[in-house]
Amino acid sequence: MSPNPATNFRHLDDDSAWQAVQTRNSRLDGAVYYAVKTTGIYCLPSCPARKPNRANVSFFVSCSAAERAGYRPCMRCKPAEAAAAPAWALRVEKACRLMEESEVPIPLADLARAVGSSTHHFHRQFRSALGITPKATAAALRNDRVRDALSRGATVTEALYEAGFSSSGRFYSGASAALGMAPDSFRKGGASEQLTFATMPCSLGHVLVAASTKGVCAILLGDSADGLAGELRALFPQAILNEADASFAATAASIVALVDRPESQSAIPLDIRGTAFQRRVWETLRKIPAGETRSYSELAAAIGSPGAVRAVAGACAANKLAVAIPCHRILRRDGSLSGYRWGQERKRALLDKEKS
Numbered sequence: 333m334s335p336n337p338a339t340n341f342r343h344l345d346d347d348s349a350w351q352a353v354q355t356r357n358s359r360l361d362g363a364v365y366y367a368v369k370t371t372g373i374y375c376l377p378s379c380p381a382r383k384p385n386r387a388n389v390s391f392f393v394s395c396s397a398a399e400r401a402g403y404r405p406c407m408r409c410k411p412a413e414a415a416a417a418p419a420w421a422l423r424v425e426k427a428c429r430l431m432e433e434s435e436v437p438i439p440l441a442d443l444a445r446a447v448g449s450s451t452h453h454f455h456r457q458f459r460s461a462l463g464i465t466p467k468a469t470a471a472a473l474r475n476d477r478v479r480d481a482l483s484r485g486a487t488v489t490e491a492l493y494e495a496g497f498s499s500s501g502r503f504y505s506g507a508s509a510a511l512g513m514a515p516d517s518f519r520k521g522g523a524s525e526q527l528t529f530a531t532m533p534c535s536l537g538h539v540l541v542a543a544s545t546k547g548v549c550a551i552l553l554g555d556s557a558d559g560l561a562g563e564l565r566a567l568f569p570q571a572i573l574n575e576a577d578a579s580f581a582a583t584a585a586s587i588v589a590l591v592d593r594p595e596s597q598s599a600i601p602l603d604i605r606g607t608a609f610q611r612r613v614w615e616t617l618r619k620i621p622a623g624e625t626r627s628y629s630e631l632a633a634a635i636g637s638p639g640a641v642r643a644v645a646g647a648c649a650a651n652k653l654a655v656a657i658p659c660h661r662i663l664r665r666d667g668s669l670s671g672y673r674w675g676q677e678r679k680r681a682l683l684d685k686e687k688s
Contacts, residue, residue: 349391352377353384358624365392365411367403374398379409423447424461424636427454428469432608437470461636462612472608529564530576530584531557534591535685536678539654540564541587542573543580547601551587551654553674567652590655593685602656606647609640613647614657622658622686627665649673655682 352360358378367374369388374395375381392398395405395412405412427443438446443466444454458466527549529542534553540560542550550567554560564573576584586600604614612635620626626634632644648659654674660682664670672679 346391349377350386350389353389356380359630361411363393365395365398366390367392367398367401372403373406374403374411375406376409376411379406381406381408420457420461421633421636421638423449423454424458425638427458427466428636431466431470431473437474440466458636461634462615464612464615469608469612472611476607525568525571526574527564527568527571528574528576528580529561530580531560532584532588534588536591536674536681539584539588539591541580541584542568543583544603547603548583548587548653548656549603549605550652551591551656552652553591553654553678587656591682600656602653604653604657606650609637609643610647610650612637613644614651614653617648617651617657617659617661620658620661625661625663625667625683627663628670629665631662645670658682661686 349360349364349366351357352364353366356378358376361376361378364377365374366377366384367390368384369390370384374392390401392401392403398411399405424447426447430443430446431438440455441451444451447454449457455466458469462469464472525544527542527544529540529550531538531540533539536553537555538553538557538560540550540552540554540557540563541548542552542564550564552560552563554563561573583600604611606614613631616631616634628641628645628648629638631648632638632641635644637643648662649671651657651659651673654660660672660679662670669676669679
């Protein structure tokens with residue numbers, strides 16, 4: 333988790349700081365550091381190392397303060413790198429903005445130079461912050477432009493050149509993966525796409541699972557099978573919807589297990605559809621461990637766009653893959669429940685399951 337620079341250590345007494353160490357509270361990473369006299373190292377509160385004896389622990393407000401006192405950084409939690417994360421979040425945000433504003437792909441070296449970094453270090457920090465490479469981000473942005481142009485009625489050829497593709501061959505080689513279907517089908521509103529779906533009871537009411545040929549593209553929660561089927565039709569109005577046969581039962585059952593045990597891991601392939609920004613948010617959501625929560629502002633900082641809190645909230649609301657993309661782990665800044673596409677009661681139930 334990225335440090336929270338808004339947290340001020342002077343509001344913490346030693347007992348509160350020690351409690352953060354005892355609970356490995358990642359929310360205080362970057363706001364307080366603890367040093368262990370017997371080892372000579374200092375760590376973040378969330379450090380997974382063996383917990384020290386309280387009598388040997390001192391607290392510091394910065395890496396430099398700990399190092400001036402003679403301590404060296406822990407090799408496991410790497411507190412010095414964590415301390416640099418806020419500055420890198422701003423650099424990553426600037427790089428993303430440059431890519432979004434450019435009509436043509438920007439070479440990696442030029443992006444690194446624009447944010448004041450070496451190419452290698454920029455690539456590593458960018459991937460660490462967003463979970464994807466600059467190249468993958470640029471490709472997603474171009475695909476967004478293609479979707480937008482096709483949705484406005486442009487021909488496929490017009491759309492791909494408007495998006496900055498240098499040749500039709502490069503576009504078509506990955507078009508189906510990028511759009512979720514063939515370009516002509518996307519332009520027609522997905523009229524030829526076929527989705528298989530099944531609805532099953534679960535501990536939260538009912539769950540509907542829909543899949544394309546590429547993977548599960550929707551996981552919806554609701555009170556009734558008919559209501560969920562109507563929601564699926566609204567999400568994919570032009571697609572051909574086929575009720576599942578027995579071969580789809582294992583996939584649906586795996587999703588039900590994930591709903592009932594949200595802390596479990598699922599290897600089910602997903603067909604994640606969204607804009608480049610939404611995908612950045614959703615990929616970051618998937619990294620939040622079960623039992624932990626984040627605020628919208630923390631999530632915005634984690635994707636390198638600390639000023640995009642409202643857009644982050646919008647991406648969470650647009651999520652069509654309940655539990656698999658765990659937007660239920662996002663709360664308001666004060667820790668209270670925020671909105672949830674499938675109802676606050678279900679959100680609370682999911683969070684309670686993960687804590688039990």
